[in-house]
Structures are given as structure tokens and as C-alpha cells.
Amino acid sequence: MLSRTAENLFWLARYVERAENVARLLDVAMRMSSLPHGPTDGPDEWHSAIVAAGCERSFYAKHERASAESVIDHLARDPDNPSSILSCLETARRNGRAVRTALTADMWEAVNATWLETRKLTRDDFVPGRVGRFLERVKERSLLFGGAAGATMLRSDAYWFTRLGTFVERADNTARILDVKYHVLLPKAEPVGGSIDYYQWTAILRSVSALRSYHWVYRDRIKPWLVAELLILRPEMPRSLMSCLGEIARQLEVLGQAYGSRGECHRLAGQLEARLRFGKVEAIFQAGLHEFLTEFIDSNTVLGDEIGRHYLF
Numbered sequence: 001m002l003s004r005t006a007e008n009l010f011w012l013a014r015y016v017e018r019a020e021n022v023a024r025l026l027d028v029a030m031r032m033s034s035l036p037h038g039p040t041d042g043p044d045e046w047h048s049a050i051v052a053a054g055c056e057r058s059f060y061a062k063h064e065r066a067s068a069e070s071v072i073d074h075l076a077r078d079p080d081n082p083s084s085i086l087s088c089l090e091t092a093r094r095n096g097r098a099v100r101t102a103l104t105a106d107m108w109e110a111v112n113a114t115w116l117e118t119r120k121l122t123r124d125d126f127v128p129g130r131v132g133r134f135l136e137r138v139k140e141r142s143l144l145f146g147g148a149a150g151a152t153m154l155r156s157d158a159y160w161f162t163r164l165g166t167f168v169e170r171a172d173n174t175a176r177i178l179d180v181k182y183h184v185l186l187p188k189a190e191p192v193g194g195s196i197d198y199y200q201w202t203a204i205l206r207s208v209s210a211l212r213s214y215h216w217v218y219r220d221r222i223k224p225w226l227v228a229e230l231l232i233l234r235p236e237m238p239r240s241l242m243s244c245l246g247e248i249a250r251q252l253e254v255l256g257q258a259y260g261s262r263g264e265c266h267r268l269a270g271q272l273e274a275r276l277r278f279g280k281v282e283a284i285f286q287a288g289l290h291e292f293l294t295e296f297i298d299s300n301t302v303l304g305d306e307i308g309r310h311y312l313f
Helices: 003-033 045-052 056-060 066-079 085-098 105-118 131-152 157-183 194-208 210-217 224-232 239-258 263-277 281-287 291-310
Strands: none
Touching: 003 045, 003 056, 003 066, 003 085, 003 157, 045 056, 045 066, 045 157, 056 066, 056 085, 066 085, 066 131, 066 263, 085 105, 085 131, 105 131, 105 263, 105 291, 131 157, 157 194, 157 224, 157 263, 157 291, 194 210, 210 224, 224 239, 239 263, 239 291, 263 291, 281 291
């Protein structure tokens, strides 16, 4: 396969996944903002969403403060933000169009129909009281794209590069969504483990469609260390960091065999997977969950760059 085609497939999958995960990030912020708040001088949910999305610099270059309206506008529709949902969908469609013959009809329809739908939206569709419908639609269409890829693509290098892009992006965004909690300070009178803390962790689980899975696995009330374990270390949880790195390592192994070469990306993927496979949530919390997630996001970015150097450039 031409490296250009592989690059288009890789980034098509990444941008579809990114659009979904920005929608989930906004959903977290909306759920947390609906909780009761006490007086605090710390950052709120909307600032935390901007930080977690990695858009802090571009956002504050245009806005003085993080409010529901300004954050939703920047992360959902701002054409100047390459990571906004609308920008992601447009870029995904452009990449898909470049490799139209490598996609199945169902995959192309999922991307193209979504892009056509978004062109009909107006600014009123993105106000806080109405944007939830749009966010749900984005998540549905991303799931449709992923299902179409899994059910209709030949198991060839086109499929492997598509899946590779999906899981590199999903790992990054799961870490960012989980990290939202650590950018939000509890009200001063609210203890860790209190009612507000409980509902914030519940919002995190709901945003990644994992609340029922949590209760199925642990059969216990919401506990921060168990939520972190589920979303970081549990391989059976499809959005967990462990699950994503396992898939990345598998796709790279298949590509390494098919192309007869391995590079730094294979070593990094194996190293990250091993760290998660043999990690313990107690050690993560002792070292600092925020610090662990920040380091993971940086390592995952390096991994994506190395995949690009070995296969896509």
C-alpha cells in the first residue's frame, strides 16, 4: 500500500474517533456543571474541558474566560480550532474522499452523510440547551463508522491502518477524559469521597458508556481507584488504556509481519503495553493519577509520531 493511502486511512480513523471523544468530553463538562457547587477559587468544569482537550492556548487567544457558551463553541463548531468536532468531521471526510476506493460503501456513507448533516446546522444548534442532541448524533455516527469498518472491511493493510488510527486516538482521549476530574477542584467543604465527588466520577463513567460495565465488574459503589482501574488497567473494557494499547500492539505486529520490518514504534507499543499489563492502580495513585495520565498522553503522542515515521511518511 502507498504510504499516502495508509496515512489517509490512519488519519481518517483518528479524526472520526476524535470527533466522538470531543463530544464525550463536552458531555462530561455538561454533566459536571449540572452538579451543585460550593464556593471555590479553582478552575471549573469548562476550563478543565479546554485543558483536557489540549486547546487551552487557542481558546484563551479568542476568549477571556471559559463559560458554557464559549467552550461549546470552541470545541464543537469553531472552524479555527482543528480539533473542534466540525473541523474533525470535515478533515475525516477529506481524508476519506482521498481514499474512497479503499473504503467500503458503508464506511464512506457513515462519514459523508455525517458531514452533509453538519452543514445544515446553525449556531442555534450549539447553544447549551440544545447541543446535547448534536453530541449524541456525533457519537452514534462514529460508532456506525467503527461498526462498518469491523463488519465490512477486508482484513488487509487498509483495515490494519484504520484500526491503528482508531486505537491511538482512543487511548489519548480516554486519558484526557479521565484527567478532567483532576482539573476540577471540589468545593472547599466537600471531602474526597463525598456526594459531589461521587457524582463527578459517575459523570466520567457515563461519558464513556461505562457505568453499567463498572457495576458489572465491581458490584460496588463508585470508588475513584476502581474507576481509574477500569479505564486504565482492565483489558476487557474496550475504551481502557490497556485495551487500546493491546490493540495497537496487535495491529503493529500484523503490519510488521506483512511488511517484513519493525521500528521504534513496535518497541514503544510493547513497552507501554507491558507497563499497563503489569501495573497496579495503587501505585498509580501513589505516584499521582494526573501525573500518570500526563505522562501517558505524552508517550502516546510519541508513539503516534513513530508510527508515522515508520509507515506513513
